[in-house]
Amino acid sequence: MRYATVTTDQGRQYGIVTDAGFIALSPDYPQWETLTDVIRAGALKDLAQAAMGRAVTHETGQFTYDIPLPDPGKIICVGVNFPDRNAEYKDGQEAPPNPSLFIRFPQSFVGHGQNLVRPPETPQLDYEGEIAVVIGTGGRRIPADRAYDHIAAITLCNEGTLRDWVRHAKFNVTQGKNWDRSGAMGPWLVPFTHPAQLDDIRLTTHVNGELRQDDRTSRMIFSIPRQIAYISTFTTLAPGDIIVTGTPTGAGARFDPPRFLEPGDEVQVSAEGIGTLVNGVEDEA
Incomplete structure (x- = not known):
């Protein structure tokens, strides 16, 4: 369904x-x-x-x-959550003990089939294909072995990022992650009924038909149950909250030279059992 x-x-x-x-x-x-x-x-x-x-x-x-939940609760995103993505930051760097987190606002997303918007302030619009989970049963200090019981549905996310704006300050990335209409979510929600829907599924991102990102959820540094357990330690998760679970290596910023998105490009984020999220790119009018 x-x-x-x-x-x-x-x-x-x-x-x-x-x-x-x-x-x-x-x-x-x-x-x-x-x-x-x-x-x-x-x-x-x-x-x-x-x-x-x-x-x-x-x-x-x-x-x-439109985005599946036009009025979600909290949108909490997990950063640097695949081994190869972690290695991009420093050769030989060990994985951190806890996940890196940041928030996004609903107006920073568009729905399937709509264009991501590149603002005039910077050309560095980048893509990040991810899986997002929607909380169905709220809770605080949720044990990891019970975390799946709290998921209602899953969907896809292109966690579009303005790369130079994530480096405007010393300790946060919020301003580079929340430009209006810079990311996408959808196309739909798939009800979550079994761990096999998330434990080991393939996640890919194509840009103009070229495979750029390709990994499996089983390789996440912090599994989705671990994410739910950690996040719910400090904040009560509520039905309608969304957790965006992390992107593999292969974003445009990591090419030499970087390969940022331009008007006319098409980005496809796909995951087994969920579907494909497709978006074009346009400049802000």
Whole structure:
């Protein structure tokens, strides 16, 4: 089942994506304004049951994708979480004892099929393909061996970054990670039901058809259960919170010379069992 938020002639709606198109379900559930509300109510299964036997309400081409959760809670991102990515910073550097974290704001993301926006202040727009998990059951100090019980769904993220702006200060990267419409999330949410959906799946990023990033979740320095356990130690995780779990090596900044994104480029982030997130690039008007 693929849950999505889209824009149609009737405005923003949520529902189910099929091979034939989109089944709008939000008109049937006025008590839940967005998919975030559905997750907070623990009602993804209700949507799945409601979609059974229904015809599409909007054929492909009659809607555009928004980010799956237009009003998420916290968006917490994990940095430097693959061995080869860690090695980029210093030859022989050991992995840190705890994950590096930063936050992103919802307006820094666009949906599947929309263009990332390169601002006039810098040409250094870069890509980072990642898997994101959506919290379904909240908690504090969640044990790692129970962490999967707290995930409602998974999706994809292109954690677009303005590289020179992450180095404007000494200890933070927030300003390089939060330019409006610089990243993407989607296309949809896939319900999380089994550890095999995350334990060892392939994650790739292609730019203009060229493979740039390629790794597996089993190689993460900090596994997704470890991330949930660590983050929930200092902040209560709530339904609708999103954790963006880290990108492999191969971002444009690491080429010599760097290969930053330019208008007309196309970025595809794919993961087994989730799908493919596709975005173009344009300059800010």
